[in-house]
Amino acid sequence: MKSQIKRGVSLYSFQEELFLGQLSLEDCVSFAAGIGANGIEILPEQNIASFPNVSDAQIAELHAMLARHGAHFTAYDMFLDTKRRKDRLMSDEEQVESIHRDLILCNRLGIRNMRILIFVRPDILEKCVPMAEKLDVHMGVEVHAPWHLEHAWIQRTIEVADRLNTRHLGILPDMGIFMKHYPPVMRARYERQGARPEVCDFIVDQHEQKVMCEYTIFEVAVKMQGNKAEVAMAESLRHNPYANPKRIYDYAPYFRHIQAKFYEMTEDCRDPALDYDAVIPELVRAGWDGTLSSEYEGNRWIQDVMEVDSREQVRRQHVMFERLIAKAEADLAGAAA
Template structure:
């Protein structure tokens, strides 16, 4: 019961892609780092997902049993642009997700994270399958498409209408940034040549308790303090930098009963803490609200590793897990001083 830690295997994608770690190596790593559960992108690590062979399934269950690891979430995407001349029909979208539900059931996974842009119309036709196979479906609330996004609200309204325990939300902690990720800023300045004055401007928004969305006005037009100093080279940074949000925890209040799971974003561990997010504060909030579920480390600092440096996925994830357990133990013991 209570808050449990997990790791998204997406956090180890460079290790996996470059064949330094197999799936079994990852399970061993989870055990070595006392991780309670794990999350997987089946498309990334299981051949021919969601249409898994009997051999793949048998190997999966053998590994899970052998290493005593707990699969708790499957990350599912819905590519509506499979064809050049049209988007998928509603029926095609639903049928694809039915197959994902069936696969999760076969894998022993009871929660599917739906990528942020999945439309609300899939909920009602999928609900009988979610119930039959005992698999919950939860939309990811991610910075850039947070709770106030029209597409997200479309899903939420339908979620509230059906009001089923099988339909909910996954909250990504990237909506609770208190500082811009330092690794993101440094990569953009040192490698991509972004104007340091623009980076300083975005940092200043956070210094005032705001975030990168402050750089944009009506119709997502860039405000003059940015536009007057920006060049074309700076535009990718500007368009990504408003994806780090600084929201209060209270935005979860009205949706609390629907929250199933958390992605705990990690960009950089510095002196035992994640540089951008106050995880003690967030965990204290979840504890006080009585959250009973998993918080999964999701490392994305790998993509901002400076040239000449090795990607430190295993080290960063292990340090993040250590931090989470330390904070959870201190909060549960009432030791608020030793954070």
């Protein structure tokens, strides 16, 4: 069975170099296309200086740039403002208006997938479905750690999509929910901040055993009298869960795009933390044909001691993707024979 999974990159992966002016937007697109990751996930608020006032000429320039490198847009990351003025939160009507604005720009950019931040209420999204259907844009609520595919909040969105029988509302998984092992790059940063190796060992072991994070935090903060770095490392467990990768198969009909989160790749192109070895076979088995979009977030864990090389990290992840997809295809074909 030949997989239809596509590969891409979120421009968020290059946030370090883009912020420092070391890379241009076109540099990022050129690199991504050069490693076979032709799908580009864009963050208009970060990547288009004039946002939200984007002209037709600017859009034409963006598409010309993509065409030069054989690339295309795959997803639009929206960021709903939580406050319109300093003195109050946005009203429901203002939230709907804000999402409508993003849906329109998403459509103008020729993009059919829009990442919705997880805190947007399902009833707000329900009001946006008619516009999403009119513009043919799929609104995918980001399933971001510590939420997971079966979390009650995520289920509310799925219930709305099922009730409306719409193809334009669903989810968009962030692979951070599949953290099987505590990332070595995170541990190293906490150690540089003063965490004792023996306390780090304890926290990593607790995560490995999947002990409820609040117990670990109590042990470190109270019983072990942990210092600031140690308590912070223990508290990070709240945001680094390990969901069941096998549920990917069941929820595949609800998503068209994946944010392939990662924090580091080893020199032999393996992820020491996130369980892609289990996730990729489920995607292949499900016949999923969306885009795996690299989302590198390791820069913040190493920028105090070394120069960030986001491109090399992304390259390694795509070597891993090619290997895991090919293996999953072969395993599935062997099982069917």
